[in-house]
Amino acid sequence: MTEVPKDLRYTRTHEWAKFDADVATVGVDDYAQNELGDLTYLELPEPGTTVTQNEPMGVIESVKAASDLYAPISGEVIESNPEATNAPDLVNTSPYQQGWLLRVRMSDPSEANNLMDAGDYEKFLEEQGGGH
């Protein structure tokens, strides 16, 4: 079963975001980590970098393949998770907790409305035939 926590918002490219005032915590979701398989490499933007919603912001690689990461929200990166960069398998084992990727100070918090809530995202996964 793909885990889809209720308190997060999701992209069609399988990133998640969690909001706390004007800061978003960002990661990849359980579906993506499962599809990619054993993760071995993460390339994340440095703090101070500006990211733009739906634009590539980094790269994630598994034993099998490389995949782009897309920013779920626009803003300035204020922190990236060194534990995840050092041991990307954290994203496999804990995509929503220890395996978070970035904290972003949002430039336009209303962009959150462009993301799916958990219910819509579950429907989206089912339509993709990837509901496991």
Next chain:
Amino acid sequence: MPEVKKTPLAARHEALGARMVEFAGWYMPVQYRGIMEEHRTVRSLAGLFDIGHMGQVDVTGPDALAFLQYVTTNDISKLEPGVAQYGMMLYPDGGVVDDIFVYRRPTGPGFFVVINAANTDKDVAWLHEQRQQRQNLDVTVTNLSNELGMIAIQGPKAESILQHLTDVPLSSVKYHTAVDAHLDGIPCLVGRTGYTGEDGFELYCPIEQTGQLWDRLLEAGTPEGLQPIGLGARDTLRLESRMSLYGNEISAEINPLEAGLSWAVKFDKGDFIGRDALSKQKEQGIRRRLVGFKMVERGGVPRSHFEVQVDGKSVGFVTSGTSSPTLGENIGLALVDRSVAGVGKPLDIVIRGKPVRAVQVKMPFYKRPGA
């Protein structure tokens, strides 16, 4: 599009929760639980592989030896009954038709040749064509690919698990030899070989009994840690052990001398297809060389076909690359200009447009303890 082919074990893979993919025209399991875990299971315990996609050919008749000597690179005359060897079939220009594994049948006449799944049709056609051109030879080429199942059991526990299924003492079956044996009553050819760098066996059985053999092996082996292993880990295992994959390290465009396989090319055995071209190359000097490298700078995982540079100039390309589960490092093989080859020398692997530093290392990347 031709229909995707299935081995007799496809339904079992699905029931085991495998992720299925199309590979070389076959519907095959790429992973069951995860490539890393499966890889480590084979290195530490034992793994079971469905490799029923691979092809097999019987070469029989009074002139079978002479025919195989002419169409392959290794010295078939060295094979005693039950002994096997790695070799290649070449085009006249020295490019590789396929890499093959040739058994002299332990009992019964002739030779048994194992070929790659992706090349089965091409190889069988090639062998028939060569047969046609040598009407003076009394030899028969028979494609057995649709009649045989093929399962590999690999890892330090492989022998003890397989021993549960047969009275034949497996400890007396040496590396690169084979015996005819009944496994749980199923008549099989049992060869001590593999594609993982571990000890193990490749088993050939009547296709309709493949399911029974798979089930009995899993039953007997599960208490000792045996797990089914997909093609994903098969690739990382063979790469750590520096075994070539057709289409990557060797191909119609990459000859055995460039690929570091001259040990399997016997110039002194007499004429064979591709010999003249390779001899000429040898005299003139081999231009490219296959080297092993590990990444020493962060920047990603090297992958097949990535460009290789030295001092900003293109010097070749990656043939295979991965994150090595055993070493915890990013490793790969590359075909590069001879002038830049050498253990300890640097290479830059171009990953997503950026040169990332690697250093050439001794191969294989992994050698099993005691091997």
